[in-house]
Amino acid sequence: MIHFREELDEMQSRLLEMAGLVESAIHQSVAALVHRDEQSAKEVLWKEALINQKDIEIDEYATRLLALYQPMARDMRFLTAVIKINGDLERMGDLAVNITQRALSLMRDPPVRPLIDIPQMANLAEEMVRKSLDALVKRDEELARSVLVSDDEVDRLRDAVYKELVAFMQEQSTTIPRAVDLMFIAHNLERIADHATNIAEDVLFLVKGIDVRHHAEVREQTALAKP
């Protein structure tokens, strides 16, 4: 079984490599927005091609390991978790591209105003992605739970961004197309945070064998700081 253990380690390394690419794509998509930086935008588009390639490779590798070995309980859970986490990471790559496309569209016009809470949302979402993968590596239940708590904060920030942008559009109708771009950027960040939450839930399933998806009570218990 030593060989299988090595394969599982290799599997995890590949997933983390994928995650590294996705994290940097998210970071650069926000940099493209904040600094109006076309070079960052180009790098996101280039990285997405790599991410898509890795997505397929990881799926194939995980499926091969499932077929070759006959993994029991925990190893089986790990491999099915890899397939799901891989899917979440790939979707995050797509969302980074969406943010980048909006950022490129915004570069063509003068800046609307300070970006409200969007950079703060981005920081929080990026941190959630990092923590969810960290929780996977360390099989760390507490860290995984902290991601679920942050998700509520991201939702709160998104609501604030929407409200401000609607008020802003109503004041000055010429800004509407740009405000719509910003609204969708906030939406994409919120979805990145959702995917990080999915990963944290998969980690909890892996570590504890309990399924916390759709179980509001678990999330409420962990959300100590909620008003």
Added chain:
Amino acid sequence: MIHFREELDEMQSRLLEMAGLVESAIHQSVAALVHRDEQSAKEVLWKEALINQKDIEIDEYATRLLALYQPMARDMRFLTAVIKINGDLERMGDLAVNITQRALSLMRDPPVRPLIDIPQMANLAEEMVRKSLDALVKRDEELARSVLVSDDEVDRLRDAVYKELVAFMQEQSTTIPRAVDLMFIAHNLERIADHATNIAEDVLFLVKGIDVRHHAEVREQTALAKP
């Protein structure tokens, strides 16, 4: 092996039952919007609870079959496809809930105007969901490919909806919050179509053993009618 074949049939039946629930949730979310029907909205929320429960059951069942039997090539591909399709269906349920929440918010105010191309987008997206599952049942390559083609049409409709809504907000700023709701409904329908496309891609992988994800050339070949 007869027993395993029966289990695979049972697996597919359960997935189709899940799909049936999701399809009707999508349909009712749009009915809630178009007919301003609160009863339909309530049924979507009720169905989503069921969908979430089935999501977990199907994942567990597929994982158990993977562990119990040692499926080879095609059966292995089927079971990993089930896990992915199940995930796509569950996300569609969430999107139906998002549409419903926007529909409920819109019911509190007078109607903005005819709903532009949104009902047409909804019909197309629903048809894609139905066809992608039908393609799974019949292992029908052509039907799966037709879903990929429809996805481009949905994107085109969404762009038209956005454009009209922006013009509309610019004309009459009091409609902005309602126009934003409609914009996100169009966005959610487009994402439902994306998930149907994912399912069609999984079916193609299952039938042909080829992976068409991220391969733009394949999609372009099939998109004969594209301008």
